[in-house]
Amino acid sequence: MEMIRKEAAAFIKEKVNVEPTVGLILGSGLGVLADEIQNPVVISYKDIPHFPESTVSGHKGQLVIGKLEGRQVIAMQGRFHYYEGYDMKQVTFPVRVMKELGVETLFVTNAAGGINEGFNAGDLMVITDHINNLGDNPLVGSNDDELGPRFPDMSEAYDRSLIEHAMKSADRLSLNVQKGVYIGNKGPAYETGAEVRMLRTWGGDAVGMSTVPEVTVANHAGIRVLGISCISNMAAGILDQPLTHDEVIETTAQVREDFLSFVKDMLKTLPA
Template identity: 75%
Template sequence: MDQVSIKEASQFIKEKLSKTPTLGLILGSGLGVLGEEIENKTFISYKDIPHFPESTVSGHKGQLVIGTLEGKQVIAMQGRFHFYEGYSMQQVTFPVRVMKQLGIESIIVTNAAGGINESFEPGDLMIITDHINNMGTNPLIGPNDDELGARFPDMSKVYDPEYIQFAKNCANEIGITVREGVYVGNTGPVYETPAEVRMLRTVGGDAVGMSTVPEVTVAGHAGLRVLGISCISNMAAGILDQPLTHQEVIETTEKVREDFLRFVKKIISDLPNS
């Protein structure tokens, strides 16, 4: 998406705000509940924002929620866009560009993911330490605008090491056990086959999903600090002898709602540089 589109969308949002947000939140399947915790809320439907796609997935409300959370000015996406919905990678990541234009410095990206690591259990929260792009494409393919970011951005520490350690400390402080691991991004919309899960485990994946990698790639390109959190909503194919369903994803995220809220709110309250 070009700078004109980014500026038009951000200007539309900015006109509805009294304060500038410094922290962005992308809330995945079943995790939009965090948006309900925001105070002094302004709601903006995606369909009203110039150049924004619309979310079509169950469990995604399809709106921005902007206001105060734990003393920080935040802008939260209740529902994200996915490559499998038919959107281009540039459309999927457009909100990250707009958040950057609005002035955010850091972004917390959440998702529901299937557990590849056999020591994980449904309901675990995993801090993302790295990712594997298994989507066969990249949102930075095409002409590069140097004002948005470097042509060849470094992704070696795209998940901010200080934020990772900080999140682990937060979990310890509130008595929540969290996992750490590598997130694999697949295109979807099908769940993985057992053979694919075995392959992803072999190459170092701990959890797998259909999002996050594009947004984090663009966030890194834009110079934003990133923290990623996965809710392990189910075990990936072949680990348990049961079919995978989106309903199971939503049900599991509902069960861990309290821990998820406590964890992320604790992070936000003390997050450095946000």
């Protein structure tokens, strides 16, 4: 793993002359943020040694590196999911590479189904915690002590100071941003109504098929994390309508301006 991580990082370093300190993982329909990066260097995943390829609609499958709101950033326009057939090490490989490149702070975004009945499609939610319902963990197997501890602390998986920072940005922009717990399911089928009722009793506010693996590895690597969900639809059984990926993409497009202004304001005012 060390060799392939260093090979991927070395390939990226050859293409850029900056050291990114902030990583951005952009979920379904949210890759538009990377289009805002100044003087971008764009690298397709398929060109990077040992990188998987994104197979899901709404995920461009490329890295965009440059400056955004005064910060040197590296953005993933599209992520990898467990349901695509990749193993957990492959899903989280980009986070390991980001750490190798110098990333200290990671913004993880996703499109998620709303479980909290007080939410509406189109809401943005700052993730305060998560529940791993994927049935697997990216840290299973031998541990490299140089990457992180055998038993990492996950009591503050989402950095509290970053959550506070995000809510101040929301107030500045007069955005009605929710806070809540994200549940990561394996997918790719959407949840049944009965499953949604169960997840609500667990304390979940939103459910999706990503994020948990990357956040786990980021914590293991000592990278502080902020998570943002776009509530792209209400989960099964809340509204009497079928769920589709097209609806996810449509909703994220509708909240594009709020999402862009929110993340850009957080980057601009992020303490050094």
